[in-house]
Amino acid sequence: MILNVAEAIKAPGEQFPFKMEGRLEELSRGFDRFKVLSPLFIEGTYMALGESIFVEGRLKIRLETTCHRCLDPFTFEKKVKFREEFVKHLDPDSDGFLYSGDEIDLTDMAEQDLILSLPMRLLCREDCLGLCPTCSHNLNRGSCGCQPPEEEAQPNPFAQLKQMFSKEVD
Structure with a gap:
């Protein structure tokens, strides 16, 4: 997804609008749990200041993934706002992206901003019930009939305090 910035370089400080669409075949960097379902659409403005x-x-973009609670696949649309700097020379204090000549490639920037905007755990819906811990039945599809696991009776460390306070009230 190449953006030609020759006009901006000739007119520093002036903003130029752009719209583009491109394909991300798959999200790299270890995020193979996402399937890309639509083209990536990017729109915004660009401006040159100095060499930046x-x-x-x-x-x-529209993606497909697996719910972290029930393990069912689901699709969702992700919209991300971004503001990034492209520089000709990357110094240690800069967190911008490199470019050369009159063109900048927005692919890495778009992928990075998209991945950073995703939550750690994606759910098919907010009230997803997940899987039964006993039989692994998807509880979103109804009850499985398993008996809930019995909690082991743990001694209450505050039981003695409760007895002390109940004696004082009498």
């Missing part, structure tokens, strides 16, 4: 190009906007 500032890109701001939003991206949108």
Whole structure:
């Protein structure tokens, strides 16, 4: 997803709008649990200041993954706002992206911003009931009939205090 920034370099400080669509075949960096279902849509503005190009906007994509509670596949649309800097020379204090010439590649930036915006645990719905701990039945589809595991009777460490306070009240 290449953005030609020649106009911005010739007119520093002026903002230029852009829209583009491209494919992410799969999300890399160990995030193979996502299947990409739609093209990646990016829109925003870019501006040159000195040797830096500032890109701001939003991206949108549709993904499929597995619910962390019930293990069923589900799809969702993710929208992410971004504001990034592209630089010609990366120094240790910079967290921008590199570019050269009159073009910047937005693919790595888009993928990184998308991955960083995802929650640690994705759920098919907020009230997902997950799996039965005994038989692994998906509880979103109804009860499994298993008896809940009996809790071992743990001695209450505050039982003695409760007895002391109940004697004082009498």
